[in-house]
Amino acid sequence: METTYNPQSIEQKWYQSWEERGYFAPGTNPDAANYCIMIPPPNVTGTLHMGHAFQDTIMDALIRYHRMQGDNTLWQAGTDHAGIATQMVVERQLAADGKSRHDLGRDAFIEKVWDWKQQSGGSITQQLRRMGGSLDWEHERFTMDEGLSDAVHKVFIHLYDEGLIYRGKRLVNWDPILHTALSDLEVISEEESGHLWHFSYPLTDGSGQLVVATTRPETMLGDSAVAVHPDDERYQDMIGKTITLPLVGREIPIIADDYVDMEFGTGCVKITPAHDFNDYEMGKRHDLPMYNILTVDACINDQAPEKYRGKDRYEARDMIVHDLKELGLLADVKDHKLMVPRGDRSGSVVEPYLTDQWYVKIAPLAQPAIDAVKNGDIKFVPENWDKTYFEWMNNIQDWCISRQIWWGHRIPAWYDNDGNIYVADNEAEARKKYQLDDSLQLTQDEDVLDTWFSSALWPFSTLGWPEKTGRLQQFYPTSVLVTGFDIIFFWVARMIMFGLKFMDQVPFKEIYIHGLVRDADGQKMSKSKGNVLDPIDIIDGIDLESLVAKRTSGLMQPQMAAKIEKATRKQFPDGIPALGTDALRFTFASQATSGRDVVLSPDRIAGNRNFCNKIWNATRYVLMNTEDQDTGIDNADCSYSLADRWIRSRLQRVIADVHRHFNAYRFDLAAQELYAFVWDDYCDWYLELCKPVLMKDHFTAEQKRGARQTLVQVLESILRLNHPLMPFITEELWQRVAPLAGIENETIMLQAYPEADETLIDAAAEEELEWLKQFVMGVRRIRSESDIAPGKALPVILQNASDDDRQRYQNNEAFIFSLAKLQSVDFISNSDNAPESSTALVGEMKVLIPLAGLIDKDAEMARLNKEISKLQSNLEKTSSKLDNPGFVDKAPEAVVNKERERAAEMASALSNLKQQLEKIAAL
């Protein structure tokens, strides 16, 4: 074996072997539990980022944990067609050649997208493999493959027939760059600086004017009323009159509506029902005409006065402000902060726009979905996310599902020339279903469905629905959904609604919501900030120049490049070393505290790479001492030392804890416990304790066998325990360790996860080992603080040892000599005169190291003083507690007794140390 752990030489080979041998396929044991996680399907043409890597680590850890427990375990693989996102990428490629999708036409364009999918579709699944993800690739699905498209049609038709999908002319969020409607969720509003313009609108009868305020002057071309509050005394006599809309010349009414806020501005609002959501509602209430004044590009259309036609909305704005000013109607302009809605993909300012769209009537679907969380059929982890869920679900709006793009599931609806709608699987079906004459001409709806429509079916469509497949039967409802909070509304809520509607059962029983991955400074990772880290670069390493090049290429704002380059060179002067998948995964796990964001720093990953190295070298040591030697696996004739019994006992506790943590989704606690057990207990103490047993001749063959056997068996358990978090290194090492533990099997992946054996818990051994540790650490502290060379063997005198102490000493003499590096040990009674020494206490027993020639008097006094003052202040705290009658009377007896014991111990230790101090001082 190499002396240093090198992840690159082991990871890929094991993954290939696992996949080739079909280990990722779910089991079919009828007596076993079923466990299933659906991967949140990444964009088929996307690449893996840190968020994926984190999420995949959690899912794979759960999957491997359950697989090892013998469950029939399925991690469903697949990708999403990601309608708008993918279409945009391909359109951008076309644009580079000076073409648009319209130049190609619909069919040719879609073919082009499929080509692109073919070409780049494998990269994210390849990267998932690099993360060690044990997905069932055999049954990988794609949201636009045949089966899933069938499911989409079936759901659409069913909902339409039931009246839960309808088509209607409504105000929608319109993206003027992409030329499509967006759902509310796809619109991101951010505060921007703008202006508030005040315009005077003259009354038609010439009796005066009203001043209205607006942030969007160009919409005045579409005004169909001015509104005031019904109780507003200033305008009482104007309600019912009309004004003549400047520039347009339209006569529009002054209406009263209590939506208007009297306090804001002048208390008068211009109403543009076709271009504002509030105005739209008011327009409906008052039956106002709706003047659409914009084209699909957000230019002024032919409804408006000729002068403005064809102008971009912002150009028109300037013109209108200018023209009104000329007319003396611009009353005021103020700076104003306002929320500007932008499309999440295109970034363009979204327009409320009147169009025909398809909607899902959501309220009837939402109620059961709310109930499912309320009654506990579905549980959020951490729990508090249910609040967010309820808040949204209780205010949910109908879902606009049609998109005016080409890449996606085309809506299965046909129209005749009169605009009648026929919804069916295909045209022939439609004719049959609606008994249409062949002569009737039908044309299919041009729109496609929102990507999230097909994602909403993911938990059952991937398992074969609408067919009644065995997989569907076996794995629905799935066990847990692992996802980020950002798609609770987009995806989680909709899966619940559709799952309940079409499967009559929740799609998953638990929802584990994880945090966001941030960079070492706690910043969100984003390409534009130039702080993204590619998981693959952490795994394989990357040199500085490549990293700089990667971070600065393809920026939306190229002027950021210099700044990004500088920051990158500063943070990673030597690039990033190859840290391996296992270290990255372990780091993610250890950071996965409930609901918090993950701050990822390469230092931390390096620390866990060191942990891998630790396990690697511990294994080397174990192999060195056990290969070709008698480990007593087939031989009951072993004698177990204190150390053996102790480490086995500790192991049982750790196993039980790790199970608990996994079941509570506390990967951080599981990781921490495993780390501490391996490093502190197994390596720092147990391996060191074994050394004298294995090396000294006076230990019997039985004792040596006991040690070898324990070394191997505990290590083998450690590897299995860690496997869900660190699949590669554990497999590599297990292959060599398992045979020594008498286990012959192909892979650790399919081994049983360790189960705690309570009969091996040995409280007496734990207590005795604690005594031993105190002894050893006492000597070490004196050695270190008195500047005694680590190699120098020390004489020790034990005073005031109880029978217990003596017995324990006898039992463990070899351990003590070895770990504390002793030369000799002598017992003296309490009454004996001890030589001047440095002292450590183990309970009541004094461990004395004679001063002669070794220890500096002043240093020893300083050391004693320090300990004395520490003890003193602790003792004071405890005694004042005990002096408080309230405490003694009211606190539970056990607590009081414990406190009394502590006080006694401290008092005794204190007097011992004080005595010692006096002695030394007197020298």
Add this chain to the structure above:
RNA sequence: GGGUGGUUAGCUCAGCUGGUAGAGCGUCGCCCUUACAAGGCGAAUGUCGGGGGUUCGACUCCCUCACCACCCACCA
């Protein structure tokens, strides 16, 4: 405007149903001791955001304030 989460050692974070404050990384000593210098041994470090309250006892429960982050929302 409403809501959620956070504020604990220099940094990043644990701390379960209230009973002597922990880990990793970093820092400081001493060591290349025959698994590991990606290591060993030892050490230092906290008015647990501020202020109140409940309690014998509060990092832990309640109230309040401050700051940070995020989500939702139609104030022109």
